[in-house]
Amino acid sequence: MAKVDVRKHVLVPKHVKLSEKEKEEVLKAYSATIENFPRILKKDPALEGLNVKYGDLIRIERKSPTAGKTVFYRTVVLS
């Protein structure tokens, strides 16, 4: 069976890995430490090909019924 790239599915929002600099900026903007961020598993199919490691910050751009477009952040965890 052909492998399906889930990231291309309409229901899967865009996941972007942030650079260390961007990550620091986001942490500062929310004056929060990385532990306070929502998490995402490293093995999450939506992160396939992004080459993430533990502690990376992922920006997720979703459609929102109230705000049109909205950004969400998640930090990569192993388990």
Add this chain to the structure above:
Amino acid sequence: MPDAEEPYVYKKVSTVVFGVLSPKLIRKIAAAKIVTPELYDKEGYPVDGGLMDVRLGVIDPGLRCKTCGSKLKECTGHFGYIALARPVIHISFVSVILTLLRYTCRECSRVLLPAAKIEQYADRLKRLGKDKGSDVMRKKLKDIINALRSGSRCPHCKAKQKKIVIEKPTTFFEDERRISPIELRSRLEKITDADVELFGLNPAAVRPEWIVITVLPIPPVTMRPSITLETGERSEDDLTHKLGDIVRINQRLFENINAGAPEIIVEDLWDLLQYHITTFFDNEVAQLPPARHRSGQPLKTLTERIKSKEGRIRHNLTGKRTNFSARTVISPDPLLELNEVGMPDIMAMKLTVPERVTEWNINYLKEFVRRGPKAYPGANYVVRPDGRKKRLTEETIEASIEELQPGYIVERHVMDGDIAVFNRQPSLHRMSMMCHKVRVLPFKTLRLNPAVCFPYNADFDGDEMNLHIPQTEEARAEAELLMIVDTQMISPRYGLSVIGCIQDAISGNYLLTKNGFSMSRQDAVNLLASAGIADSSKLPKKDVVAGKEIFSALLPDDFSFAGRSKSREEPEVVIKDGKLVSGVMDKNNLGEGSGLLLRNLHKKYGRHFALDVLGKVFKLGVAVLMKRGFTTAVSDTDLPPEARLQIQNVFERAEKEVAGLISHYNSGQLEALPGRTLKETLELKILEVLNRARDETGKIVAMNVEASHTIVMAISGARGTPLNLAQMAGCVGQQALRGRRIENGYYGRTLSCFRKGDLSAESRGFIKNSFKSGLRPAEFFFQSIVGRDALMDTALRTPKSGYLYRRLANALQDLKVEYDNTVRDSGGRIVQFSYGEDSLDVSKSEGGVLNVKRAVNEALEG
């Protein structure tokens, strides 16, 4: 889990350890050693080293704790201890002791399991203990030992084991010879920590020998306070009585041992000590006679305090009750303000408000005291500055008036204008508990304005509600500022008013504001006055005024509004400069959760004004109906003969159509809809035809029923729908069970009065009759089927959705919107990066959206 790759450690409660206090610990935590059973000396002062020792905490107001220096209620009390002359067994752990004795060697105290086997089973046992608890683990160990036991010798030292039996409750025998607690304790002492673990005990928290008590902790006096009776006599708590027995017997035991008394006397006293300590822990042990008061009633000791329905857990913790509260049946009173609550006078004389005496109000408060508890408004209690409360009775009134001076507190009856918190269960949202101002009224129900029924979800079919009287200045201020009905007007769920006109108030305003309504100016002034509007200067200066002009008298002069109503004749509602120009006032504008009229009033003039206007509108609506008269009658559903003929025709046509569909189906001419079987297609088509027929009768009814009060209620949205009316006048229609026509019952048919395989309308639950004309038996039966199903459905769904809501509310209760608009929990973890993804406070919006256009216009106009 700390990990090389995952270095963060989150704080977590990993385990909770339960254990037994060691004698060393008991001595360490104790504030005093108790040596004498005496409680008080001749002056009535607690004896040092007695059970009421001042070092154990304070129970008298004004005194300070000898140990920590805190006052009453600040000091939680301190434990003491008694050293027992001889050890005794703790009743709660008898079964553990028995297991330990039976499954360890009487010589070397090792587990009766060969070393190799211990190694083999240890891990498995520990895992079992972790999963299922130490009781299961202990059971498993016993099973293993019993299965492996060969002969009665210890696998370690080869000593011969004897049979151990227990004579309930606390005596152990080894082959007929009694094991004294001393011997027992020394055996338990010898069990190694490793072996203790095999028995499912954590040796750090529970060394087996600690189960045999040598030092008994004495609970602080704060948990066994003495009470002073009316006569001035002191009455001690049950626990203190029991502890007195223990100390007394312990002392005698000491003396007898020291005096070298015969062993038999010592043993008797020892047994007595065991009995007292056992009943101290649990006075309902099966084999023991319970310790009793002199009156013969059994003492309530530690276990009885906690256990059962009257115990601490079910009675005090799970079932907390509150003072200064009241509960009765509610009834409506549209003459009350929205933020008032009517309180029965007898309730007002039971509930009190504490009022502090100052030099300015002393004469005022003296009058309350003078009237006492039986005259309203009087007072029930006077509190002295030292915290002593005195009940006012006929005899004490005079003395209390004399005594009263600044610093005293008078607990006076509740009066008009006092603050109360009103509540109806289930308290699902914050509007279920609102602050109202009291109005003391005759009769015995709590009364509320029907406009606030909606947030409470209350009706008057026997509902009861609770009322609380806040007792401190802070609580009253908080309730008034944060909880008063005004503040709860706009729903945080959808940003519209949750308080609105209902029922008669809607009908009344609809009739008033409909085109064509007019009355003499004189009548209009009276009408406004009866609705509580004294100022009629807004009424136009003419002899006859229109209903819309009367309604406009309630609106502020600079208010403009555009909206829609339910009405077909006057759908556009326009208010210009405080005048209702066109449109009727119906549920769309005055009802709760609909339309922006109330929302805009709230926004422009503030909550107090909006609530005030709403209250007046409500009263006006009711007053209109009072003046005009309003009745719903059976004759409202009468139809002219032509209309009935029309309905007849509709049915005949529909029946023919259904018959046609069935014969099509039988002859195979019917074509299946995509994704449906032939049978389903037939059902769908029949349902469609029948529903169309019902709708047509509805239309005929709507066209032919004369303008009546019943119709007014339906179209103004006050109560009922046009469909309800059609069902009464025209035809009830198809009864549907789970979206289909009724199909089960007998084999191949719904009822025995039909032919098998009959698919016609009347055999499958179509009710041709109206509620007024009456139902045929089969029709009645079909309606009952559907009615029962609907009842079952609600009965099953309510608790289910209620529990779902509860779980959700509990899971979300500590989330908070921070200043940067993020939503975080109490641990600072981010849940949303922007509240609701748009950072919009719904309660400040208008129906969930912002009116940007108006905001811009207002900004431009300055």
